[in-house]
Amino acid sequence: MLHPWIAQRTTTFDSSGIRKVFDLAAQMKDPINLSIGQPDFDVPEPVRLACIDAIQSRKNGYTLTQGAPVLREKLQQRVDAEFGHADRKVFVTSGTSGGLVLTMLSLVNPGDEVIIFDPFFVMYQPLVSLVGGKSVLIDTYPDFRIDLNRVADAISPRTKLILLNTPANPTGVTATAAEIEGLAKLAAERNVALLSDEVYRAFCYDEPFLSPAKFNEQTIVMDGFSKSHAMTGWRLGFVHGPAAVIDTMIKLQQYTFVCAPQPVQWAGAVAMDVDVSLYLNEYRRKRDLLYDGLSDLYELIKPRGAFYAFPKAPWGTGAEFVAEAIRNQLLIIPGGIFSQRDSHFRLSYAADERVIERGIEVLRKLAKRQASS
């Protein structure tokens, strides 16, 4: 029964299923862990040193709500150089997640609809519920492509926002240039806000990253340092979009997150100059290792970005298959956590190659077990 102090709004969603998998992992001895949603490389050394230096030189107080000038101005220059939009303003957030929370609070009225592509990142639906909005899911199985006609049909007078995430968690799929341009133009035509979650933009293996903001000046972009620089625990992100929307988000940040940690912001300014292409090449190799190791036995769309793959379970539901994988020491995430369907599972290849190889071995054994029984 609900504790009498607990607000009703918290009851519309469950606690993240990923946490449940992590709790399970804590009890496993030496699991083959392909469940983790963060890079396996360390924060680059110049970035670590910059953070230490900031702390030691007493840069430990609050910053301006919109971000320390050392970082915010550098981000603004980069955004201006990339997009050249007159009205595009950037501010610094507490991770990409902080930006997502502030976007929902700033834009979504109770009853407003938010279009989300299924499968989706775990935070999207609960955040929409938290602000009283309604998630409208568009199923993208089996190839995880965006069908613009279906999006056009899903837009109603109550639609406030469309959420795009490319490269995507959990599928690793990148939207095509035609999908990105089409969606951007559709949102503009129908006067719906387009939110582009670009936290994996540093990890595109087969073609350069393309933002819908190139085709729609009103696009609100979420980005951050968590994945590109392995700074998940440092909580540093940024958002850019039309100044009026950004100013509202900054106003709300004043009363919520206040500011991102100051030493981390100084380190972020250094991170912007660190070349991460070395990691990109390493992750491309890992992607190929995983895909080549599984694609003959699994229905698997080749991931072209992020560090995830989303195969279909060869038998049973996603949850049943994952339970059996866990009994075989392999830790992966059931697809139902990211979707209304429970037919797939998520693998993260942000892991040591030896671990990926051991994971492939178990998955090949599990697929054949069913085929031969």
Ligand code: PLP
């Ligand atoms: N967006 C997506 C698609 C993610 O996968 C994640 C983290 O897994 C985030 C946002 C949150 O990132 P951050 O650590 O910057 O809050």
